[in-house]
Amino acid sequence: MISRQKVQYEWQVFLLAVGFLSRIPVPADPDFSEDKLNGASRYFPLVGILVAGVSALVFVGAAALFGNQLIAVLLAMVASILLTGAFHEDGFADSCDGFGGGWTPEDVLRIMKDSRIGTYGGVGLILVLSLKAAALFAMATPAILISALFWAHIVSRWLSVSYLLDLHYVRGEGKSKPLATTMPLSHWLWSGLPILALFVFTDSPPLIPLCLALLVFRFAFAAYLRRRIGGYTGDALGAAQQVAEIIVYLVFLL
Incomplete structure (x- = not known):
């Protein structure tokens, strides 16, 4: 039987994940520890x-109010x-700048760390947002969208x-440093449990092409990261999330 302390611990770890990935205010954890923050990644899905x-x-609200799917898509993205x-x-844009403008691993990491967005980042951000909007607008029905x-x-x-597995x-510093730990395979598998709900409550994309x-x-991308910088950064994980998000949208259009 799961103890109350264990449930409370996992709830606090989940709140750390929410606070890390969003602007949603979460209550301060009186028992905060780096171990909890290290475990927050298993709640990212x-x-x-x-x-x-x-x-x-x-x-749904914008579609009902304006009767225009493109406006509703853009507002949903906003x-x-x-x-x-x-x-x-932001991680995607920084990755575009770093990998586009850097030749050595040191150059790539230095450019990624710069808070300013360069040409590669700006163009990449425009393209990734445009692809999302176009793909969502092209969905056959609101339910599929x-x-x-x-x-x-x-x-x-x-x-x-999953890049935390291997x-x-x-990068020795920065906001992602507390998450810079390897993730056990069992934790990664458990973190994917929310996917099971998708099969029950949503329309599924073509699974073989998606997989x-x-x-x-x-x-x-893992091979590319090893070759260019020898591992991953928080920005690289953000880039992976953005590309994977677009892949899912495009597969829904098949």
């Missing part, structure tokens, strides 16, 4: 449910960006934390 739920609600503080988008939101926000976060963190596309991207 669960936080994806929260982000997708807010986006879906905004989409809601998710405001909720997360553009956390993953809402299903795509949940699949994308949950699965993409599950994929992004890659090393290569193949995500697997190819996951291992190709």
